Amino acid sequence: xxxxxxxxxxxLLLLFAVGLLLSACHQDEPQPxxxxxxxxxxxxxSFRLTNDEGKTVTADDYRGKVTLLYFGYTHCPDxxxxxxxxxxxxxxxxxxxxxxxxxxxxxxxPNRDTPAVLHEYVKAFDPxxxxxxxxxxxxxALTKRYRAAFTREAGKxxxxxxxxxxxxxxxxxxxxxxxxxxxPEDAQDKLVHDLHLLLGPGSAP
Amino acid sequence: MPSRxxxxxxxxxxxxxxxxxxADHVTATExxxxxxxxxxxxxxxxxxxxxxSSAATLVSAHSATYGSVMLHQSSMGSGGMSSMNAVAQLVIxxxxxxxxxxxxxxxxxEQVSRALTPGDSVxxxxxxxxxxxxxxxxxxxxxxxxxxx
Numbered sequence: 001x002x003x004x005x006x007x008x009x010x011x012l013l014l015l016f017a018v019g020l021l022l023s024a025c026h027q028d029e030p031q032p033x034x035x036x037x038x039x040x041x042x043x044x045x046s047f048r049l050t051n052d053e054g055k056t057v058t059a060d061d062y063r064g065k066v067t068l069l070y071f072g073y074t075h076c077p078d079x080x081x082x083x084x085x086x087x088x089x090x091x092x093x094x095x096x097x098x099x100x101x102x103x104x105x106x107x108x109x110p111n112r113d114t115p116a117v118l119h120e121y122v123k124a125f126d127p128x129x130x131x132x133x134x135x136x137x138x139x140x141a142l143t144k145r146y147r148a149a150f151t152r153e154a155g156k157x158x159x160x161x162x163x164x165x166x167x168x169x170x171x172x173x174x175x176x177x178x179x180x181x182x183x184p185e186d187a188q189d190k191l192v193h194d195l196h197l198l199l200g201p202g203s204a205p
Numbered sequence: 206m207p208s209r210x211x212x213x214x215x216x217x218x219x220x221x222x223x224x225x226x227x228a229d230h231v232t233a234t235e236x237x238x239x240x241x242x243x244x245x246x247x248x249x250x251x252x253x254x255x256x257x258s259s260a261a262t263l264v265s266a267h268s269a270t271y272g273s274v275m276l277h278q279s280s281m282g283s284g285g286m287s288s289m290n291a292v293a294q295l296v297i298x299x300x301x302x303x304x305x306x307x308x309x310x311x312x313x314x315e316q317v318s319r320a321l322t323p324g325d326s327v328x329x330x331x332x333x334x335x336x337x338x339x340x341x342x343x344x345x346x347x348x349x350x351x352x353x354x
Contacts, residue, residue, distance in 0.1 A: 077248040078279045079287045081239050081348055084308040088349040120242035124348035149286060164288035167281065181283055
């Protein structure tokens with residue numbers, strides 16, 4: 001009666017020890033990412049929108065590129081341009097590797113952000129930037145897919161208005177898999193470091 | 206009529222002399238504008254130092270180059286939501302400084318009246334609570350600039 005019970009306890013202890021060892025092994029394995037790893041937590045990149053040249057594009061058009069998805073709007077004078085300017089610096093720091101990346105600036109203000117305005121806007125920041133717009137329903141579907149939110153604020157007397165919006169940058173690999181999330185608080189070095197890993201030789205396209 | 210105006214001006218002079226105007230003890234550095242294409246609203250940034258012994262309160266700003274200049278603040282809310290709010294006034298403590306910089310306080314500049322290019326200088330006048338003014342030259346920088354120079 002006592003022996004099986006003892007054996008049972010031993011088994012439990014053994015399992016516990018193995019578990020500890022396994023978790024220790026996992027901790028020894030270096031976590032390469034400095035940004036928030038969202039692999040498996042966010043759906044693959046998928047959309048059908050209009051680019052800043054007026055062409056209909058889908059996520060498939062960016063397969064093979066590491067994409068940086070950012071939601072913003074052109075009438076945002078402070079935070080959006082700051083983020084885009086910072087992404088430009090990141091692209092410069094990546095050098096030739098940056099040619100394997102695309103910055104996808106998705107407008108959360110499709111009423112005002114025509115492809116023409118978006119074109120002038122994104123090109124003022126970086127040659128790797130693409131402006132995307134679409135129907136309000138398509139834009140909303142994409143923001144919801146990544147649990148990003150936006151709200152059109154009350155209009156001002158001159159008819160203009162501001163849009164509050166999520167400020168994260170979602171990074172997808174060349175297969176359209178969600179990989180990393182950068183927040184405005186994250187240091188630029190982290191983005192450069194992680195993009196080096198995603199874009200560098202040996203990384204799966 | 207001109208002589209009356211002159212008399213009026215002379216009559217007002219002592220008031221200005223007795224109370225040092227707020228603008229008189231504020232200096233502005235690192236004044237720049239992030240220029241955006243397509244006449245989109247832009248942002249003006251500046252660092253204001255109060256060298257005086259009393260507070261200076263910035264209440265508004267105006268410019269011949271922009272039809273609308275507004276004091277705004279960007280803020281990061283819960284869940285990483287970024288939003289922008291109008292600011293009624295900005296107090297610069299005695300011997301203190303206030304920085305208008307990206308992702309914080311800024312001048313929202315709208316209705317530009319002339320074509321601007323990076324390198325241009327734009328005059329923006331800062332208005333203080335006591336009615337005094339501080340004209341400041343802002344350097345126009347490209348959209349993708351990250352610093353005042």
